[in-house]
Structures are given as C-alpha cells and as structure tokens.
Amino acid sequence: MQFELSGERAQIQDMVRSLARKEFAPKAAEIDEHSRYPDENLSRLAELGLLGMLVPASYGGSETGAVAYAIALEEVARGCASTGVEMAVANMVGETIYRFGSEEQRRRFLADLFSGAGTGAFAITEPSAGSDAFGISTVAVPDGDAYVLNGSKTLITNGSRADVAIVTAVTQKEPEKKISAFLVERGTRGYSSGRPERKMGLRGSDTASLTFEDCRVPKRNRLGEEGEGFRIAMGALDGGRIGIATQAIGIARAAVESAITYARERKQFGQHLSGFQAIQWMLADSATELDAAGLLALRAAYRKETGGSFTREAAVAKVFASEAAYRACHRAVQVYGGYGYMREYPVERHLRDVKVTSIYEGTSEIQRIIIARGLVREGCR
C-alpha cells in the first residue's frame, strides 16, 4: 500500500488541474447553456496527449497509464463535465482499437483520434437493448468482402459527429447468438445519424442515434474475431467505468468547492453558514464519500494498470462514485438554498451533469449485479 502520487502523475495532475481551472471552467456554463460542443477544449486535450493516454506513443498515444488517466479525467470533469465525457470516449475508443484492432486498423484510425482530427464513438445501446446489452438486434450479414449492417443504435455519445464508430451487431442468431464488433466510418453508404438529443445535463456533449440501412462495412473493418464483439464491449466498459467514476468525482468536487466558498461568504442569523453544524455535516459527508470514491477509482485503475482482473473493482468504484457524487451535488444545491436552484450559480448544473454517471456505461443496477454475482461466486475479498 502506498498512497502517494508518483512524480509524473503528480505533474499530470497539476498540469490538467490548472488547464481545467483556467480554460475549461470559465466556459462551462456557456457550453451548457448553448449545448455547444467544446471543440476548443478537445483541441487542447489533444495537444497535451490527453486523448490517447492508454495507447503507446508509436500509435500517437501518450501511454501514461490508467492511474494517470483517472487523475487527469477527474480534473477535466471538475472544470467541464461535457469535456470530461468527450475525453473519456476518445480514450476508450482509442484503447479498444489498440487492444483488439489489427495493425492496419491501428495505423488507419488511432492517430486521428488522438490528434483531435477525428472523433470516435462506441455504439452498443439500442432502443430495446440498454442494460441488456446482449439483447441487441442490429445484424451484420457477411456478403462478399463486406458485412451488411441493418439496425439502429441510440443514445450514442458523439453519435452525430463520429468519424469512426465501434458498433456491435449480431453475426449469428442460431444455435447460439454471437455478436461481433465493427469499425464503421462516417460517409459509409447506409450509415446515418439522428439529431443530437436534448439532455438534462452534459449538454455540451453530442448524443445521437445511428441508423444502418443495408450499410456495407468492409470485412477489414471488423474489430477482433467474429463473435468476439460482446467480450470486446464488456472489456471496454470495465475500463470505461473507471473513467466515469472519476468523471463523477470531478463534477462533485467542483460542487463541493463551490458550496464551501458559498458557505463561508453567506450570512444568516448573524453568522456565516459555515458556522452551522447542519451545513458542516453536509460538507463533511460529501468530502468523506468523495475521498473514498477517489481511492476506489484509483484502486481499480491500479489493478487495470498492473494487469490484474478489475471487473469487480471497477463496478464498485463506478456505483460508489456516481452515487456519492450525486449526493454531494445534491447537498451543494441545498447549501446554496434558493440560489442553488438558479442558473446563475453553477451547482444546479453540477447536479444535472452528475446524474448521468449513475446511468451510462452500466447503470447502478448493473454494477450491483456485477458485484453481487462476484460475491456469490467468489466470496468476499
């Protein structure tokens, strides 16, 4: 056990914290208000190598590892949650192509994703397959040198902008259902995307549906082996969940910081709010739970980085962090009172932004299933 950040990681934390504070945070309210995609923030992240943190330099990545990635993402999300999710998706798509892609696919896609020239998406969810990700009905039928895809995906981050989307589709229905993954490129005939969704929070991120109508995807764009798609998707989500845990923590840290500042300034009954135990309790609980969440997220990242199994750790981190972060944001609104409900102050945005972290990349309910199954099967650890 060692609870100190090493030199390089501490440097990354400092650098990203100051970037997010100076450049992202001041614009976050405007990005939210106008549902504006934070192009300039993504460019900055690309310049600093923060979009390909899990991939070696020979493919354009910065290979800083899962722990540094978790630390950086928390800081970015603290400044702007929408920018945070965009960073998370870029890293996840990049890492998945690196891990499962052929050499040719790596060469073709990765550099653009990391330089910011291209945008990626990860498309599993369908109108009738949310938590039940294996229940997808999009099909891919081999035909000559291509697969013909038919079906639709929904609620896909970067759906309307992605230059390349990792798409899961059924390649065999009987006797045993098999799912494969494909790299579908923008401009492919039969591939279209819907209008960006209007969301409660994360309004700067792009969320849209994808439709495939007799869409021919060249065989060379199949990611991994045929039938390997579900495993690829689940593996990517294990890692993705660490990212979402840290995104949640980042958002909540911003909310708690605002609440502390406000509690020190605001006076009622002749004294600062910070002097009241009712307010102190809320701040103490938020800080305690966020510290615990941070340690759980870093533990999962550490397991991933050192090559251990981390499915359960990632699920524990994700459910704990997203729910702790939600409570912290909720309390922050409460500390602000009526002002907390107003757009003029940032805490209602934090509350809206954080809500999604207990939903996407596996709802809290799915995380609990993963944890409970692990307990029943392998016992406590």
Place this chain on the structure above:
Amino acid sequence: MVFDLTEEQRMIQEMAKSFAQREVLPKAAEMDETGRFPEDLVRQMAELGLMGVAVPEEYGGAGMDNICYAIAMEEIARACASTAVILSVNNSLACDPILSFGSEEQKRKYLVPLASGKHLGCFGLTEPEAGSDAGSQKTTAVRDGSHYVLNGTKNFITNATQADTCVLFAMTDREKKHKGITAFILDMKMQGITVGKKEIKLGICASATASIILEDVKIPAANRLGNEGEGFKIAMRTLDGGRIGIAAQAIGIARASLEDSLAYAKERKQFGQPIANFQAIQWMLADMATEIDAARMLTYRAAWRKDRNLRCTKESSMAKLYASETAMRAGVKGIQIHGGYGYIREYPAERHFRDAKITEIYEGTSEIQRLVIASDLLRD
C-alpha cells in the same frame, strides 16, 4: 499509488485471520452471552505480538506498521468485536501515547510490558460530564512537591476492570481550560484508585467497561506524560490513531455481517430458489461489499499517513466516520437478509448489529468526526 499489500501485511493478515477463525470465532457468541472477559485470548494475542503491533521491537512490540495494525484489528473484529476493542485500546490508547510522548524511562517501565502483552492498558479521558466535550475535564491533579494528587471520576473506560496501566487526563490548571489538561501514566494498583462495576452494554459485551474513581491518588511527577498543559494535544493525537483502530474494528464487524449474510443467502431457499438469486438480496450484499471496500481504503490511507508522521486527523476521522456507519448499515441489512432468524440469538446477525453500534460512539462520536472533518475543510 500502490494498492497491493506488502509481504509483511499479507503475512499478518493470514496469521490474524487464521487465529481469529480458529480461536476467537468459536467463543464469540458465548462471550457475548456471558460477558466473560477473554483473558485466554488476550494471552494468546500477546504471544502473537498483537498487543503492540506498531510498537518497535526494542519496546516490546511487533515492529510493524499501522496498516498491519488495521489488518489485524479487522480480522480479530471479524470474529469477535469485544476481543478487538481490548486489542485496540491497548495498541492505540495505551501503547501509542507512551511511545509518542513518553520519556525513555516511561517507555522502559510501562510501554514494554504493555506492548508485549504482560500488562493491559486503558485510557482515562471520558468523564460523566465530559464526553464529546473532552476539554471540560473535572478531574484535577494538584502538584505536591515531587508528586501530583489526583481526584475525580472517569467514566466508560474500556479495559478498566482488567487494566494494569492507565493513560489518564486531569486538569492541572482550570483557568487555562483545555490547555490546562495534563496526561499521566497511572499504575492501577496505586492507592486511592477504585474501579466501578462493569457496565452492562448493548454490545461488545465481553469487553470490560467501568468507571475509575480517583480519591487523593498520589502519583510521582515522573509519571506525568509530556509537559503540563500538553494533555489535550496528547489526547487528540492519540485519538487520531485510535480512530484508525476503531475504523478497522468496524470494518471487521461489517464484514462479519456480510460474510454471514452471504452464506445464509446462498443456502436459504424461498419461492423455490436460494434467496441470493433475488435482486432485493443481491442489492443489499452489493452495497455492503462496496461500502466495506470504501471504508477499508479510507482506513489504510489514514494508517499509511500515520506511519509517515503525516497529519492524519482528517483522514482518520473520515475513516472512522465512514467505517462505523458502514458497519451499522451492514448490521441492519444483515438482520434483514436473515429475516426472522436475524432477530434470534441463535444466529450471529443480531450480535453484529449490536456490536456495530458502539463504533459510531466511542473514540469520538460520528458527530465529532464530522466536526473535525468540516473544520479541516473550512480552514483556509
């Protein structure tokens, strides 16, 4: 950041676990029922070096770190919360302040027997009217030449009926309020010390909780721990470490709730299937396990900081607060999973629930922990 246990930490985990499962667990229900103080187990723990885990070997301890201490506490508490608190008080509240603030002579005379388990220690801070407000001590110590004369009453003192040594706090200068408190090392055989009768408690029934009454107790000035007026600081620093022990105790109790519930849920059938198949039960198990993991991370972090002499006041308060409330929630869920059987003494679930409750109270209530954490957050 490294999240693996060291070789030494793994070793003590295995050792403490096997001892706890083999020797402690089979006796836990009986001890709870009869309130018998486990002298036999204390002797065995002394042989294993558990009475002074983080005390250097030269002072009779095992010379390990505070994460090792937390690990040992968790394993013992998993089996029996009463036995664990005896351990915690001796390690954190008796050995640690003498190690940190004692003179070489005091260490030789008092720490060595405590850490090696020849003697048992206790900690006299709480008074009938000084609970959370520990600064408002009424016990007095009046200097009389080369001695101090102590008068007053200490309340709810763990280990009091069995202890040989007590680290005790008294006012040497009432004017200065908490800055007038001084710490002493008492030999419990000293004249004028009376120990009250053992309290009957909701849980941790086998630990011995009693009052200590001091009537003109004359103790040599050489038994003063630290300087005059330093007592409050010594008490607070000591509790920083003690809270790590209680957090670990709470984690052990929570784990007992989880492990017993998990085993029960796999066996118990209703509606034609093991209840572990039902999401309602799975949710409870998943939440217990998740919160235990979180509590353990906070506890190890605090212990890690203590080992490096880094300030760990906020961190140990966070660990204690979160772990104790986790243990309480786990205790409630454990009973619920067991249904009617959870309410019956034949099963351990209700004992875990009763044992868990104290962890939210002693060595600083949850309310005091939140106060400590908030004042750290609000400090500029």
